[in-house]
Amino acid sequence: MPSQDDLHSPSAGEMSPYPPLDPRRAVGVRERLGLTPGQVAWAVSAFQGHPFHPDTLLAWEQGTEVPTGHQIKALAAALWCSPGELLGEPATLLQCRTLLGLTVEQAAVGVGMTRDRYAEAERRNRWRGSGRQTQALFEVLRPPPACFVTACGRTGQLRVLLREAVTGWWPNYVGPVAKIAPVEPAEIHRALEQLHREYQRIDNHGRTGSAAETVEREALAFLDRIDEQLWQRLRVPAA
Missing domain, CATH: 1.10.260.40 (lambda repressor-like DNA-binding domains)
Structure with a gap:
């Protein structure tokens, strides 16, 4: 505890x-x-x-x-x-470790790092481990995909890909997104298809004046939260 x-x-x-x-x-x-x-x-x-x-x-x-x-x-x-x-989903390495009841020393040994190096990664919430250490991280701390992407500093890169996916030909982005987010490609495929469909429903065709401005604000708000939209859809099992 x-x-x-x-x-x-x-x-x-x-x-x-x-x-x-x-x-x-x-x-x-x-x-x-x-x-x-x-x-x-x-x-x-x-x-x-x-x-x-x-x-x-x-x-x-x-x-x-x-x-x-x-x-x-x-x-x-x-x-x-x-x-x-x-509680909600852990968003940092510290929260992952706390929920599992592990000490810093136990987590460091589990991922194959010195205590100081692991503690620094947790303090900064920035993961820079090797491939083997990253695999061990998943086995020891089981970080949710959103937590892992944030800790690796890849949120900005993910947002760019997601914005391009929902505004363009989304199937081309399943592979690139899967390289960033530790999620099965089939699940990413499903989520991107949903996001693209929902974004395309925000239709500005033929609108003018205040109506066009309202739609534009809605579209911008959708894109501003595009990574959150992805995580929400990945948490919902496929029907």
Whole structure:
């Protein structure tokens, strides 16, 4: 289990050791147990040793407030689950390691690096390992594709390819995207086809004035979030 130090609330500019709470998961776990917000709040109060109001829990579940790491631990204890069952997808190497309950030393040994070199990669969230070390990274930390692409500093390159794919002949980009994102080409094929189709629905043909400007803003917003759009579609299993 992570130590108490792993669960503190990070200061400004410091990476959080945990992904943010996923409100849907938190609600789902509570409802599966048949517990009311008041019952969970009582259990959180007992764990923390001081009062905890049900309204705060509801704010977490609605996404209007964000719990600290220690509060996430208290909520997980109240719901009889691991913190990872309540959280979103890890976005950094640090978050991957924390969710697995590994120490820096264990992660470094697992990927075949010195402690200092691995700790620096985690601190900067920049991965520069060899091919063998990268394969070990997947086996030890199991980073999600989005996390790995970010850690390798390839997000900008990926965005360029995705923008060209949705505005052009997308099948030509399955291979190049697969070289960046550690995802099966068949899954990338499916996601790119969806993205291209959705972008093409944003049609500016024959529009003028404010209507044309609205469509243009919609298209730009789609392209600005193109990498997020990809990850969202890759998380949804094929029908």
